[in-house]
Amino acid sequence: MFGGLLLGLIGCLQIQEIPFIELQSRFSFVQSTVQVGDTVKFAQNSTTVASQFFWDFGDNKTSTDASPLHTYDSIGNFTVKLITTKPDGITKDSSTQTIKVLPATETPKELATFGLASDDEVGFNFTPAIDNSGTILMAKKNVNVLQLRKIDNSGNELWVRDFNNLADGQVYGQRISPTNDSGFVVVGYIEDSPTENDAFVLKVNKDGELQWQKVVATELNESFNDVVDLNGNLVVVGSSQVVGGQSSIQFEVYDTQNGILLDKQEISSANWTVSSLELTQDGGFVVVGFEDDAPLIVKFDPSLKIQWNTTLSITGKAKAVTQSDNRDFIFVGETTDGDTTHAFVARVNQAGTLTWLKTMELSKESFSDVEEDSNKDIIVLGTHENILTSKDMIIAKYNAQGDLKQVKLIGGKEEDEGNKLAINPGNNHQLVLIGSTESFGTKNNRKDIFIVFLDSSLQ
Numbered sequence: 001m002f003g004g005l006l007l008g009l010i011g012c013l014q015i016q017e018i019p020f021i022e023l024q025s026r027f028s029f030v031q032s033t034v035q036v037g038d039t040v041k042f043a044q045n046s047t048t049v050a051s052q053f054f055w056d057f058g059d060n061k062t063s064t065d066a067s068p069l070h071t072y073d074s075i076g077n078f079t080v081k082l083i084t085t086k087p088d089g090i091t092k093d094s095s096t097q098t099i100k101v102l103p104a105t106e107t108p109k110e111l112a113t114f115g116l117a118s119d120d121e122v123g124f125n126f127t128p129a130i131d132n133s134g135t136i137l138m139a140k141k142n143v144n145v146l147q148l149r150k151i152d153n154s155g156n157e158l159w160v161r162d163f164n165n166l167a168d169g170q171v172y173g174q175r176i177s178p179t180n181d182s183g184f185v186v187v188g189y190i191e192d193s194p195t196e197n198d199a200f201v202l203k204v205n206k207d208g209e210l211q212w213q214k215v216v217a218t219e220l221n222e223s224f225n226d227v228v229d230l231n232g233n234l235v236v237v238g239s240s241q242v243v244g245g246q247s248s249i250q251f252e253v254y255d256t257q258n259g260i261l262l263d264k265q266e267i268s269s270a271n272w273t274v275s276s277l278e279l280t281q282d283g284g285f286v287v288v289g290f291e292d293d294a295p296l297i298v299k300f301d302p303s304l305k306i307q308w309n310t311t312l313s314i315t316g317k318a319k320a321v322t323q324s325d326n327r328d329f330i331f332v333g334e335t336t337d338g339d340t341t342h343a344f345v346a347r348v349n350q351a352g353t354l355t356w357l358k359t360m361e362l363s364k365e366s367f368s369d370v371e372e373d374s375n376k377d378i379i380v381l382g383t384h385e386n387i388l389t390s391k392d393m394i395i396a397k398y399n400a401q402g403d404l405k406q407v408k409l410i411g412g413k414e415e416d417e418g419n420k421l422a423i424n425p426g427n428n429h430q431l432v433l434i435g436s437t438e439s440f441g442t443k444n445n446r447k448d449i450f451i452v453f454l455d456s457s458l459q
Contacts, residue, residue, distance in 0.1 A: 023049050025084040025093040032097075033363070033387055036072060036104045042080065043067045046093075050084035058099075072101040075362065075407065102362055105389050105409040110453040112155030113441045126434045127176045127184065128422050134158060135422070135432060136184050136208075137449055138176040146171050146186065148208050153424065155451060161208035166190060166200055167215060175276075179229045179256055182206040187224035187236055190215065199224040199238055201252075203259060212259035222250070226277035226287075232256050237277040237287055240266065249274055249287065251304055265304050272296060276320045281327055288318035288331045295333050295344070297321065299352060308352035314359075316344065320369045324400075325376065328355065332367035332380050335359060343367040343382055345398060356402040362386070365394060369421045373456060376400045381421040381433055384409055393418035393435050393450070395458060408458050412439025416450060430455060 026045040034040055044053055044066050055063040057070050058078030072078065078101060083094045114137070126137045134152040141147040144167065149160040173188040183205045189197045199222035202213040216222050224238035234254040241247040249272055253263040274289040283302040290296050291311050295318040298309040312318075316335035323329055324347075332345045343365035347355040360367075367382035377397050384394035392411035395418065398404055410416065410433075418435040433452040441448025 023047055023084060023086050023091055023093045025050070025082050025095040027080075027082045027095060027097070029080075029097075029099070031388075033100045033102065034072065035102045035388060036075060039069050039071050040099065041067065041069050042082075044082060044084070046082075046084045049086050050093075051087045052085035052089075054083040054085075056081040056083075072099075075101050075103050077101075100363075102386055102388070103407050103409045105392050105411050107412065108410050108452040108454070109459075110155075111440060112151065112451045113437060114149065114151075114157070114449040114451075125173060125176050126420050126422070126432075127178055128424060128432070132424065135434075135451075136176060136178075137434070137451075138173045138186055139449055140172060144168065144171050144190075146173050146188075146202070148176070148184070148186070148204065150208065151451070153430075155453070159208055161204070161210075163202065163210065163213075166202070166213065167192070167198065169193075169198075171200075174224060175226045177227050177229065179203070179234070180232055181256060183211065183256075184208075185227050185229070185234055185256075187227045187238070189223035189238075197221050197223050199240075201227065201234070201236055201254060201259075203234075203256065211257075214254070214259055214261075216252075224252075225274050228277060228279050228285075229256060230279065233262060235277075235285070237274055237285070239272075239274050239289075247272060249298075267304075267306065272298070273317075275318060275333075278321050278323060280323055286321055286323065286329055288321045288333070290317035290333075293317075293336075295331070295335070295346070297329060297331055297348060297352070299329075310348055310352040310354065312344075312346060312354070312357060314344065314357070318346075319367065322370050322372055324372045330370055330372065330378055332370045332382070334366035334382075340364060341366055343380070343394075345370065345378065345380055345402070347402065358398065358402045358404070360396065360404070360407075362407075368419050371421055371423050373423060375456075377405065379421060379423070379431065381418040381435075383417040383435070389413075391415040391417055393433065393452065395421070395431075395433060395454070397458060406458055410452055412437070414438035415447075416440075431458070 024047045081096045139147045146163040150158040167190040170191040176186045186202045198217040200215045203211045220240040222240045227236045236252045240250045249267040251265045271292045285300040288297045293315045294311040299307045314335045318331045318333040321331040327350045343360045346357045363386035367380045369381045385391045392409040397406040416437045420434045422432045424430045431454040435450045436447040437450035
């Protein structure tokens with residue numbers, strides 16, 4: 001009797017099927033690239049059966065909040081991992097994503113800007129005065145005007161000189177260097193047409209007054225890229241090329257006082273292009289540039305005979321070089337991979353053998369200058385570009401073994417670029433950085449000269 005009643009009751013019950021929900025760990029955050037000091041909000045988007053959460057932010061920091069906030073205090077690419085757990089405490093699932101953390105962009109404490117009253121892009125360079133009385137700036141003003149100005153060690157302007165009688169074409173100054181008579185020499189090229197360049201050299205005295213100038217105009221396509229004063233003579237290096245034909249490295253030697261051409265040599269190479277020249281401790285020279293699409297360094301003896309040349313096994317070009325106290329050579333530039341550009345710094349020994357090669361891959365970078373400081377650390381300057389702050393000046397410090405010790409971004413809300421650096425031994429090893437700025441100048445969509453002063457700790 002009771003059995004039949006029980007079966008009847010069971011038959012009247014409706015059995016509801018409970019759906020199975022798979023545990024899936026998911027999360028999101030707004031930006032995949034942030035800067036040091038930015039607060040990042042992570043939101044878990046896991047399936048509803050998740051009841052416990054464990055976050056590993058990749059920097060030895062963790063959280064058990066469902067949707068935590070986190071701030072990174074160092075640069076790098078960090079793998080963020082979320083582990084979710086069901087109420088049973090046993091069933092788990094995990095997911096990972098990568099976040100890139102860049103250096104914070106800093107406004108410099110000591111800076112100076114100089115407007116060019118020009119709508120053209122600024123082309124510029126600079127050199128410390130040989131008597132430590134200040135710095136000489138060289139800039140391209142308008143189409144065919146070369147401008148020099150001297151500032152003291154506090155950034156105050158002492159004089160300005162405009163040179164607008166070089167030629168009718170576009171004037172591009174490539175390098176300015178001090179001379180042993182306390183004057184200065186500028187080299188570069190004049191673009192007469194899209195396929196024709198003429199090289200020039202211009203000598204001024206300590207007050208920026210013109211002493212002499214030379215324009216090298218032949219059937220070749222010429223450019224002077226760098227110059228040094230060697231025992232009262234100016235050694236100029238550049239490139240010459242027949243349009244569509246063979247190129248060569250070109251050396252010319254001028255008398256510092258009167259501009260008389262004393263010597264000229266060409267080193268033929270079908271694929272060498274020169275960027276920068278440096279005197280070496282043995283009285284010779286070293287130049288950097290690129291061969292085909294690879295960074296290149298070439299060592300010459302005092303008679304301009306090639307001793308060795310080395311190309312790096314990366315795509316790109318070298319832009320600047322310096323010799324260390326132990327006679328090694330350190331050079332910098334950029335390497336390209338498709339649409340992406342990264343900076344590099346490399347060290348070779350006296351025989352040209354590669355000691356190490358380091359690339360910086362924060363975002364998009366290019367190094368344009370390098371110096372060794374009194375602690376044997378390597379200081380490099382260049383330009384950094386990312387989706388957050390557009391372009392910033394980047395300065396980094398490496399030790400002698402190529403380990404990155406420090407990196408800093410300097411700039412504002414607009415585009416700011418780094419070009420040249422110098423160490424001023426007369427001012428407690430002060431670093432002088434020069435570039436172009438749209439953030440701190442006239443703020444009317446023009447690039448102004450941008451000078452930043454830092455101490456040896458990059459502060």
